[in-house]
Amino acid sequence: MTAEVLPSARWLYCGEPEESQRAVLVQFSNGKLLNPGNMRFTMYKSSDSTNPRKRGHRILAAETERLSYVGNNFGIGALKCNTLCRHFVGVLNKTSGQMEVYDAELFNMQPLFSDESIESESSLENQAKTFREKMDSCIEAFGTTKQKRALNSRRMNSVGSESLNRAVAKAAEEIIHTKGVTALLSDAAHDDSQDDSLYLPPCHAEASKPEDVYKFADLLTPAEYEALEGPSEAFRNVTSEEILKMIEENSHCAFVIEALKSLSADKELRDRQARCLWFLDTLIKFRAQKVIKRKSALGSEVPHIINTKLLKHFTCLTYNNGSLRNLISDSMKAKITAHVLLLALHINNFEIDLTVLQRDLKLSEKRIIEIAKAMRLRVSKKKVEVVAGRVEEHRLGVLRLPLPAPQAAERQAKRRKIT
Structure with a gap:
């Protein structure tokens, strides 16, 4: 084989x-x-x-x-x-x-x-999911560490927002139950007339003297007033030659230059006027900016306590491109304008030329009159001789008792009618 x-x-x-x-x-x-x-x-x-x-x-x-x-x-x-x-x-x-x-x-x-029951439920659940939910599921399964961290952060913020909304809704229900609809409508009408108080210092309408209507302590604290002694020395000891140089160089606003020409001979009053004028001039320069990118916005000559006051009371903190910035919004500009007018009133015996300040602040005449009336000033017209042979019609603002009825700004009134 x-x-x-x-x-x-x-x-x-x-x-x-x-x-x-x-x-x-x-x-x-x-x-x-x-x-x-x-x-x-x-x-x-x-x-x-x-x-x-x-x-x-x-x-x-x-x-x-x-x-x-x-x-x-x-x-x-x-x-x-x-x-x-x-x-x-x-x-x-x-x-x-x-x-x-x-x-x-x-x-x-x-x-x-x-x-079959599980498959049908899973199919229905998947159909009910939004595109965002499906994307989140993909990120959970296949996403990078950074994407998963961002997803968790967004979900935490969403939970926080929902909790806040529930808390606000519950608080609103309790207020409505406690006060009643009629009382709330009455409060809302009163608040509408007080909208301008958001950028105005406290107004003491019951005061017996003009200087007590808007108290000076509400504009500058004793510590802030003390800090202005050094920076205002140049104003306190200003000479006629220096004022002419200021006019030539346009280094200060027109209101400040005119006020420096007529400073009081009384030493104590002159010192007070100089400090107020320096702070007023600083406020106008600060208002001209839009975004404050560094802590010392106006230079090292501004005292730390004054610089802190400017950033804290006259800017809004915003977040942009990974950094915090101080923004001077429109409402903050209105607040600065109101403080400038009040400082000017305390400097000029409670009577000011609104037209001069309007030009320094680069505002329209209508807007500065709106703010002046919201501050309960009496607004009038007056012929003013600016140069030899030339006369202009200026608007004057006077703080006089008894105070006129408060007037809300026209633009806010129109907005309320629309809404």
């Missing part, structure tokens, strides 16, 4: 097999199959042929009498070794002795437990 002699085997690399004969290797996550011959396999490929990343997506399904299995080469369930290793399947042709070697992919087959 002679033995059959087979020819020696040779390797023959064939690359990827035909699409209809896809070579795959499978492993089962829950053990080994006893009867692998009873398995029925089905391969599904992505229908998106334009996207190069999705073109190679495959899903392998397998069925037995007891369970169904599924595996894929993409997503969370895909094996990492497919990208790190190469797998091959060899088919030995006994006649030719050639081992035909094909590229293959390894699939991890996991049992699929079908529950």
Whole structure:
């Protein structure tokens, strides 16, 4: 009896097999199959042929009498070794002795437990999700550490906002229950007439003297007034030659220059006028800015306590491009204007030329009259000789008792009518 002699085997690399004969290797996550011959396999490929990343997506399904299995080469369930290793399947042709070697992919087959109720609920829940919620789910699963941190921060802010809204709603219900709708409407009407008080110092309408209507201590504290002694020395000892130089260089506003020409001869009163004029001039220069980018906005000659007052009381703190900035908003400009007018009233015996201050502050005549009336000044007209032979009509503001009825600014009244 002679033995059959087979020819020696040779390797023959064939690359990827035909699409209809896809070579795959499978492993089962829950053990080994006893009867692998009873398995029925089905391969599904992505229908998106334009996207190069999705073109190679495959899903392998397998069925037995007891369970169904599924595996894929993409997503969370895909094996990492497919990208790190190469797998091959060899088919030995006994006649030719050639081992035909094909590229293959390894699939991890996991049992699929079908529950119609769970699937239907999951489908409905997924349909109900917004685009933002779906994006958040993707970030939770695949996002970078920075993206996940931003997502957590946004969710915390959202929770805080919801809690705040609930607290505000509850507080509003309690107030309405306690005071009643009629009383609240009455309070709202009263608040409308007091809108201008947001940028005005306290007004003591019951005062018996003009200087007590807007108290000087509400404009400058004793410590702030004391700090103005050094910077105001140049104003206190100003000479006629220095005033002419100021006019030529346009280094100070017109109101300050005119007031320096007529400073009091009384030493104590002159010192008070000089300090107030220096602070008034500083306020006007400060108001001309929009954004304060450094703490010492007007230079090192401004005392620290005065600089702190300017930033704290006449700016709004804003956040921009990762940094905090002090912004001089329109409401803050109105507040500065009101303080300038009140300082001028205390300097000029409670009668001021609104036209001169309007030009220094670069305001319209209508706007400065609105603020003056909100401060309960009496506004009148007067012919003023500015140069030889030239006369202008100026607006004057006078603080006189009894005070006229308060008037809200016209622009605010129009806004209330619209809303």
